[in-house]
Amino acid sequence: MYKLKKIFALLIVLSAVLSGLPAMAAEDAAELYNSRVAAKAAQMEQKYGVTIKYPGPNPNYVGIGPGTLNTMDSSLDKIGPALVKRLSAWSREYTGRRLVLDFTFRPSFDHIAENALAGYTPELSLMEFVVPTPGSNSFISGCTPIAITHEFGHLFYEFIVNAHRGENLRQNWSRLNGQGYSGRFVMSTHASSYAAVTLEEDFAETFAFALIMTRPGLSMSARMLNSQGGDTRLGLKVKYLETLIRKYTPEAADTLENIAKSRNVKSSAVWNGMSFSGTSLEFMGYTAPHNVIKPLLRYLGITAAKTPLWEPEIGGWDVAASGGRRYLVFPSGSSAELA
Ligand SMILES: [Zn+2]
Numbered sequence: 001m002y003k004l005k006k007i008f009a010l011l012i013v014l015s016a017v018l019s020g021l022p023a024m025a026a027e028d029a030a031e032l033y034n035s036r037v038a039a040k041a042a043q044m045e046q047k048y049g050v051t052i053k054y055p056g057p058n059p060n061y062v063g064i065g066p067g068t069l070n071t072m073d074s075s076l077d078k079i080g081p082a083l084v085k086r087l088s089a090w091s092r093e094y095t096g097r098r099l100v101l102d103f104t105f106r107p108s109f110d111h112i113a114e115n116a117l118a119g120y121t122p123e124l125s126l127m128e129f130v131v132p133t134p135g136s137n138s139f140i141s142g143c144t145p146i147a148i149t150h151e152f153g154h155l156f157y158e159f160i161v162n163a164h165r166g167e168n169l170r171q172n173w174s175r176l177n178g179q180g181y182s183g184r185f186v187m188s189t190h191a192s193s194y195a196a197v198t199l200e201e202d203f204a205e206t207f208a209f210a211l212i213m214t215r216p217g218l219s220m221s222a223r224m225l226n227s228q229g230g231d232t233r234l235g236l237k238v239k240y241l242e243t244l245i246r247k248y249t250p251e252a253a254d255t256l257e258n259i260a261k262s263r264n265v266k267s268s269a270v271w272n273g274m275s276f277s278g279t280s281l282e283f284m285g286y287t288a289p290h291n292v293i294k295p296l297l298r299y300l301g302i303t304a305a306k307t308p309l310w311e312p313e314i315g316g317w318d319v320a321a322s323g324g325r326r327y328l329v330f331p332s333g334s335s336a337e338l339a
Pocket residue numbers: 115150154200201204
């Protein structure tokens with residue numbers, strides 16, 4: 001999408017660079033911004049074999065920023081470019097359509113669970129990620145590391161179930177889970193409470209957590225082993241996931257390397273002399289997500305005295321608030337006061 005516009009925008013930037021204009025009119029700033037988004041999207045389309053769609057100018061700027069695409073790119077990197085490419089190629093074979101990653105506005109989705117902010121429709125070869133409308137009061141986004149990898153977990157599931165029927169994925173997974181899907185969450189069985197809802201969601205959550213819970217503070221390693229040192233049901237599911245990757249997508253060695261890290265992760269991260277843990281750290285190592293901080297601070301009731309500083313090491317903003325207090329603010333909407 002926006003192919004013509006993309007070329008046009010790139011030409012404008014090139015001519016601006018060549019003529020070395022010192023000052024920039026408002027429309028030129030918008031064009032430059034839009035062309036940066038378009039260039040990053042084009043690079044990712046090439047890298048992963050996908051099509052990226054996003055809301056158009058509103059009024060002059062496109063509806064996502066480079067930060068949105070950086071979040072997507074870093075998350076796809078956690079899944080591993082080889083596996084993403086293989087899955088997008090399969091989706092194209094299966095449906096006759098290129099896999100579309102569609103960023104979309106849904107202003108009414110203000111306070112609902114993260115998983116409903118993203119979705120995958122196999123028959124349409126379509127993944128949708130809700131992003132906050134610029135100027136809205138919402139900071140909740142479907143463009144988060146866990147949501148993105150979760151949707152690719154669904155795609156991997158469809159790939160196995162449709163292209164490798166002999167695997168009997170449902171039966172095998174069901175056996176490892178050992179109980180039905182009643183919604184009753186068991187720490188040593190499910191990656192998250194959402195995983196206890198259905199087999200498909202369990203598979204997608206296990207896939208996402210095995211890839212994301214690989215950094216300090218983002219840990220489920222203890223839950224993967226029982227007190228005797230053997231695997232828990234969760235540990236067995238992660239092992240089965242690795243078997244599937246090794247068997248059906250042998251080119252995805254980087255994915256396996258990343259999952260292997262999930263077995264040996266410190267349960268907390270130390271930053272600024274304080275300990276942090278939990279899924280709010282999912283942006284650890286990422287660049288700042290786009291278009292989130294202002295409504296987020298409003299939601300938390302924090303008035304920033306200075307421009308918040310993104311801290312990639314911990315994946316949150318260091319906010320000097322008016323009144324001399326200092327906070328670490330996470331994109332998920334949680335915060336901690338710093339000493
Ligand atoms: Zn899901």
